[in-house]
Amino acid sequence: MYELIHTDKNTGARAGKLRTKHGVINTPAFMPVATKGTVKTLIPEELYDMGTQALISNAFHLFLSPGMDVLRKAGGLHEFMHWERAIFTDSGGFQMIRKDFHFKITDEGITYKNPRDGKKYSYTPEICINNQKTIGSDIAMVLDECPPYGSDYSAVEASMERTIRWAGRAKGVEKNEDQLVFAILQGGTFAELRKKCAQELVAMDFDGYGIGGLSIGEPKEIMNEVLRYNVPLVPEDRARYLMGVGSPAELLEAIGSGVDIFDSAFPTRNARHQTLMTSKGNMDIARGKYAQDFAPVDENCGCYACKNYTRAYLHHLFKESELLALRLASIHNLHFIQSIVHGAREAITEDRFAEFKEKVLTGFP
Amino acid sequence: MYELIHTDKNTGARAGKLRTKHGVINTPAFMPVATKGTVKTLIPEELYDMGTQALISNAFHLFLSPGMDVLRKAGGLHEFMHWERAIFTDSGGFQMIRKDFHFKITDEGITYKNPRDGKKYSYTPEICINNQKTIGSDIAMVLDECPPYGSDYSAVEASMERTIRWAGRAKGVEKNEDQLVFAILQGGTFAELRKKCAQELVAMDFDGYGIGGLSIGEPKEIMNEVLRYNVPLVPEDRARYLMGVGSPAELLEAIGSGVDIFDSAFPTRNARHQTLMTSKGNMDIARGKYAQDFAPVDENCGCYACKNYTRAYLHHLFKESELLALRLASIHNLHFIQSIVHGAREAITEDRFAEFKEKVLTGFP
Numbered sequence: 137m138y139e140l141i142h143t144d145k146n147t148g149a150r151a152g153k154l155r156t157k158h159g160v161i162n163t164p165a166f167m168p169v170a171t172k173g174t175v176k177t178l179i180p181e182e183l184y185d186m187g188t189q190a191l192i193s194n195a196f197h198l199f200l201s202p203g204m205d206v207l208r209k210a211g212g213l214h215e216f217m218h219w220e221r222a223i224f225t226d227s228g229g230f231q232m233i234r235k236d237f238h239f240k241i242t243d244e245g246i247t248y249k250n251p252r253d254g255k256k257y258s259y260t261p262e263i264c265i266n267n268q269k270t271i272g273s274d275i276a277m278v279l280d281e282c283p284p285y286g287s288d289y290s291a292v293e294a295s296m297e298r299t300i301r302w303a304g305r306a307k308g309v310e311k312n313e314d315q316l317v318f319a320i321l322q323g324g325t326f327a328e329l330r331k332k333c334a335q336e337l338v339a340m341d342f343d344g345y346g347i348g349g350l351s352i353g354e355p356k357e358i359m360n361e362v363l364r365y366n367v368p369l370v371p372e373d374r375a376r377y378l379m380g381v382g383s384p385a386e387l388l389e390a391i392g393s394g395v396d397i398f399d400s401a402f403p404t405r406n407a408r409h410q411t412l413m414t415s416k417g418n419m420d421i422a423r424g425k426y427a428q429d430f431a432p433v434d435e436n437c438g439c440y441a442c443k444n445y446t447r448a449y450l451h452h453l454f455k456e457s458e459l460l461a462l463r464l465a466s467i468h469n470l471h472f473i474q475s476i477v478h479g480a481r482e483a484i485t486e487d488r489f490a491e492f493k494e495k496v497l498t499g500f501p
Numbered sequence: 502m503y504e505l506i507h508t509d510k511n512t513g514a515r516a517g518k519l520r521t522k523h524g525v526i527n528t529p530a531f532m533p534v535a536t537k538g539t540v541k542t543l544i545p546e547e548l549y550d551m552g553t554q555a556l557i558s559n560a561f562h563l564f565l566s567p568g569m570d571v572l573r574k575a576g577g578l579h580e581f582m583h584w585e586r587a588i589f590t591d592s593g594g595f596q597m598i599r600k601d602f603h604f605k606i607t608d609e610g611i612t613y614k615n616p617r618d619g620k621k622y623s624y625t626p627e628i629c630i631n632n633q634k635t636i637g638s639d640i641a642m643v644l645d646e647c648p649p650y651g652s653d654y655s656a657v658e659a660s661m662e663r664t665i666r667w668a669g670r671a672k673g674v675e676k677n678e679d680q681l682v683f684a685i686l687q688g689g690t691f692a693e694l695r696k697k698c699a700q701e702l703v704a705m706d707f708d709g710y711g712i713g714g715l716s717i718g719e720p721k722e723i724m725n726e727v728l729r730y731n732v733p734l735v736p737e738d739r740a741r742y743l744m745g746v747g748s749p750a751e752l753l754e755a756i757g758s759g760v761d762i763f764d765s766a767f768p769t770r771n772a773r774h775q776t777l778m779t780s781k782g783n784m785d786i787a788r789g790k791y792a793q794d795f796a797p798v799d800e801n802c803g804c805y806a807c808k809n810y811t812r813a814y815l816h817h818l819f820k821e822s823e824l825l826a827l828r829l830a831s832i833h834n835l836h837f838i839q840s841i842v843h844g845a846r847e848a849i850t851e852d853r854f855a856e857f858k859e860k861v862l863t864g865f866p
Binding site: 172173174176177178179201202205206209210216217218427428430440444445446448449451452453455456458459460462463 | 537538539541542543544566567570571574575581582583792793795805809810811813814816817818820821823824825827828
């Protein structure tokens, strides 16, 4: 399902193709986040226009609302949300143990309190895969356990072992035809545990691998170090997906280590907090100096917002709490990130990824 | 500037053309409201797609923010908000005396407290026209005084007299080339005062006439009665604009009395309050029965939302407070109203407006 097209001669960066039942994803690729079946404020056509090839939704959130019954009757998430390209679904395990679900983890699965009815339920690796079959995503992620950054060796080891056992149970569930299933590499920032987890999950022969447990608070240098030794443990013919990474610097660093796929709510969340990403760094568009600035947000950007509106107009919209502000800012930030990732792919195929990365990062303070 | 094309043989409904510097408006026409330089949640292209020919913004709100200095430097409101078709600007007098501006009305103008700096300012008929010249709208409205519904005869008479004096002062300000200026007919629900106001303002020879002081709380029958005797007092070769009316029944009634132009925040405000307008009446999309309803909002509607999404999806978006809900609902409601007004125009040209009106209203409870 993953085909390696070209590896940059001077770095580990690679260009490839991931085949899904909703089309080919040219990698490296960045996925906007559609946790509840919508990329906040945007319609699919706007996302296609900026070259979005896939998005990621959240199986646990969808399970809570609208629920599996609705998605089954709707004919799956693609149909429900009017999205024709690839969809990844995260298991939701990460969200469950970080939010107010009064969770408890046992070997069986994750027990949580449903905020809608106040009752306790169990979410197991099997339920998780079955839900994703109902959702009909192109790529399902197995349920894993991601301990918080800073957990000690024995805690990380125990949850890593559990992640492996859960992956084995997920593997035991009969798959949807054409749905790919990715396992998630854990092991914290301990090289030995990362290695063991990778070896065991690779031995189970999944369709691809998420790299989990990163971008959760650890210093950047540590994330980059883990990527350098962890990514090469995934076979060359499997896609590598770094979960939750979306800043330009982190993306480019990870692409250089051989990561293929990314997702992050960072561009859209930034947008809703009036932070616009530009080739010269972040711009807090609410600052008074933009009230009379009639340049586009980024002179080098070809997005709908930059082609048609000024900084002064976006400033005005944010100041007046107009909803169009969030929409235009989301379009801009996602377009900005997609442009970097598309530029990276082109650079890789021409063996100039290092120069490309250097050039992009020069703009950022 | 206004050309009468055809009057329906059986009613007072008329089809015409209003020429502006940003194109011809085929009437009857409905204008979405862009108080602060944005039709909430939408971009111009979405409004063009549903046949929107003009919108209305608010000179007083724009004066407060972004301010005349920004709009002058931006090259006017069209350029600022990326809108290529006609723009009407309301004076804002109606908003000033109904909101928390600590206003005081004298013959000179309206004194108000600017909520941004807490200071008192005066807003006069001359300032009002000059601001609209800076904004560069296609149609400027003169400053008027609209007493609350229920005011007694002498109060309504006094404010009507003031409205006439203010219109005279507005008329004395040198016009922008190509900008049309409309006066506003007042006189409450008193036939005699309405008549006097119309006669005096018509004698001043404005480019068109707003019908003010209606849809402010009076019973529907009274509004319709006023329209029946007030509209014919406007010369046939001048556009008649009924301000603040946007429900299907009121629109059709007013069109039948010879009104040409309408504006209302009703469709977009309804949308943001999860009320969808359909050919069978209003739909509260948040109701549980829509959670598993996979039909479009309105089977007969050709809007983007109805072509691509189900009631179940919109229900889900509203339940989860997703911003896309407001956007899709706004598209639907505005498209719905525009379709009625476009249908009315077609019916008028074929002398079947009464049947058209009857047919549309049959759907509404």
